[in-house]
Amino acid sequence: MADSVRKVPVEERLFSLVLALLATEQGLTKAEILSTVTGYAARYEQGGDRASLERQFERDKEDLRDLGVPLETVDERGAEGDTKLQRYRIPPSRYQLPDDLEFSAEEYALLTLAAQVWREGSLSTDSRRALTKLQSLGLRIDDDVIGFAPTIRTRDAAYEPLSAAIDRGQQVSFDYLKPGQPSAERRLVSPLALVYHEGRWHLHAHDDRADAARTFLLRRIVSVVESTGSPATHRPGADEPVHVLAELEALWQSTIATVATRPGSEADVVLRNRPGTTDVDGRLAVHATDLDILADELAAFGADVRVIEPAAVRDAVRARWQSVVQAHG
Amino acid sequence: MAERPTPPRATDKLTFLLSLVPYLIDQVRVTVTDAAEHFGISPEQMRKAVTLIAMSGTPGADGTYTHETLFDIDWDDFEQRDLIRFRAAPMDDKPRFSAREAAALLAGLQRVAALPDFAARVDVTALMAKLARGASSAPAPLAVRAGSVDAVHRQLGAAIAEGRRVRIDYVTTRGDRELREVDPIRLDGVDEAWYLRGWCLTREAERTFLLDRIASVELLGAADAHTSDADADELFRSSGADQRVTIALPVVGLPLIADYRGPDDAVRIEGDRALVTLAISHPGILGRIAARLAGGVEVLEPADARTAVAAWARAALDADSA
Numbered sequence: 170m171a172d173s174v175r176k177v178p179v180e181e182r183l184f185s186l187v188l189a190l191l192a193t194e195q196g197l198t199k200a201e202i203l204s205t206v207t208g209y210a211a212r213y214e215q216g217g218d219r220a221s222l223e224r225q226f227e228r229d230k231e232d233l234r235d236l237g238v239p240l241e242t243v244d245e246r247g248a249e250g251d252t253k254l255q256r257y258r259i260p261p262s263r264y265q266l267p268d269d270l271e272f273s274a275e276e277y278a279l280l281t282l283a284a285q286v287w288r289e290g291s292l293s294t295d296s297r298r299a300l301t302k303l304q305s306l307g308l309r310i311d312d313d314v315i316g317f318a319p320t321i322r323t324r325d326a327a328y329e330p331l332s333a334a335i336d337r338g339q340q341v342s343f344d345y346l347k348p349g350q351p352s353a354e355r356r357l358v359s360p361l362a363l364v365y366h367e368g369r370w371h372l373h374a375h376d377d378r379a380d381a382a383r384t385f386l387l388r389r390i391v392s393v394v395e396s397t398g399s400p401a402t403h404r405p406g407a408d409e410p411v412h413v414l415a416e417l418e419a420l421w422q423s424t425i426a427t428v429a430t431r432p433g434s435e436a437d438v439v440l441r442n443r444p445g446t447t448d449v450d451g452r453l454a455v456h457a458t459d460l461d462i463l464a465d466e467l468a469a470f471g472a473d474v475r476v477i478e479p480a481a482v483r484d485a486v487r488a489r490w491q492s493v494v495q496a497h498g
Numbered sequence: 499m500a501e502r503p504t505p506p507r508a509t510d511k512l513t514f515l516l517s518l519v520p521y522l523i524d525q526v527r528v529t530v531t532d533a534a535e536h537f538g539i540s541p542e543q544m545r546k547a548v549t550l551i552a553m554s555g556t557p558g559a560d561g562t563y564t565h566e567t568l569f570d571i572d573w574d575d576f577e578q579r580d581l582i583r584f585r586a587a588p589m590d591d592k593p594r595f596s597a598r599e600a601a602a603l604l605a606g607l608q609r610v611a612a613l614p615d616f617a618a619r620v621d622v623t624a625l626m627a628k629l630a631r632g633a634s635s636a637p638a639p640l641a642v643r644a645g646s647v648d649a650v651h652r653q654l655g656a657a658i659a660e661g662r663r664v665r666i667d668y669v670t671t672r673g674d675r676e677l678r679e680v681d682p683i684r685l686d687g688v689d690e691a692w693y694l695r696g697w698c699l700t701r702e703a704e705r706t707f708l709l710d711r712i713a714s715v716e717l718l719g720a721a722d723a724h725t726s727d728a729d730a731d732e733l734f735r736s737s738g739a740d741q742r743v744t745i746a747l748p749v750v751g752l753p754l755i756a757d758y759r760g761p762d763d764a765v766r767i768e769g770d771r772a773l774v775t776l777a778i779s780h781p782g783i784l785g786r787i788a789a790r791l792a793g794g795v796e797v798l799e800p801a802d803a804r805t806a807v808a809a810w811a812r813a814a815l816d817a818d819s820a
Contacts, residue, residue, distance in 0.1 A: 237596025283606030319687020368690030410641030468789035
């Protein structure tokens, strides 16, 4: 057979594996898969290193699961956990899109735009794959409805390892530079959700040392995110991200600083354009989620801004200016 | 966790094959060119993929691949007329989204849902429910705050749609207030910021304006047509950043100044301090950087930049105490 003389490309082996496992009702054992499916069979027949072929199969299973292919393992009755007798299959009902799931051309256009929000990293890879799957529906886009999507960057180095750790249910540790603090602290957490709010990525996690839920800014994770090798102590609830986003939003609504700006200055224009800002008798009520970060932002305007209240923000802003003066004295 | 051995390319190709099969079956008969266009690939790539599919199938009951268990393509149509037609297929299912794929689209949707063009035409909540239903397991925990659109944004959007010239009241990073006449080309959103790309009649050049810095917009008469070949990345290339300044900051603070750093800016690590040389457009930027790290930044050289940043902070303290 041609199979024995040509090298089968990876995607062809994976494709053949999916076809074989979709077609079987009772499932195939590992030996059956390795001895018959294109991409394994030729190497199996040649004898050789059986262990490396089995490792190949294990990695292929991982790849399929990463792609969302529902690969099931069925134990032989009376021989639970015996991997030699275990059978593998992909139940078509869990593999295929529900029959009644339809998208209109406008919905498809909006999803195409939604995918464009991500230009880098795993979010971009994932949304590109989702679009490929959507193309299987054969929908056409009316060219003039597609516009330009606003993009969100995932430049924080912590994003990818945290996203992977959530996916795999792993506990992680990292050094965290809390806003307003001069030095970083080691944290041990079970990551639960990634949430983008006010231009910043947040990690919602269970802090396993404090034994309480905490929210971290990815920008302030200043070390490599390391997996501890332990499983996460907590797993995300179904509405975890929505819940965290709503909490951040409520915090942002209720956290307000009042400032006076020099009329016509850069501070005046930018703070007035800031979402949520209101003008109260010429003074600006500015919203924020974290007062220490707001203090950083306000201090940046220098003499064009004066904090009226709260006193803590006024002091924090003055302290930043004083330390600049001291550092350059 | 072991390193992922298969390069992402192979899994991307698999996703493509699994999506291509049900499309081809649904189409019944389609030209190579049309199918290639639909998936955004070359006709040659499409012929290769179809050939691979046509040689694939399932191992039959006796564990061998036979004509009965293979995809059955009309080879004459394919090889002589460049037409794809399958007479039989062992599989025609459309694949579900993975948890991560669904989450990426859902989060993207949360972002674009507020765009004026779509809000009225698509029921986003229903669409999000459909996406979740189309995933093979619960979408990964990811959420994004809805983008917001203010008055300036709406006016500029209208100006672009109607082909109108605008006069904007703009404040520069130096704090100068300027009236500019602009023929808008497009709006680009990056993170929380929106940028207006347009032909500036005042400067007779293509320019980018940060919407944050636009105090007001006035719509004028018809604009001349302009196209821009600038890409989104160009928005971040600082123009006129010609003064080179060296600053010192704690190493852990480096990520916090990422926005101010260019790709070629040198970094030297000395113990727990990092020395970075940046290109800046004016000394006001230094105060901004110094303040961002809760005052933990020191400007090292040149000397006049040190003096300027200290004077900047002193003026701020004086104004605050006045």
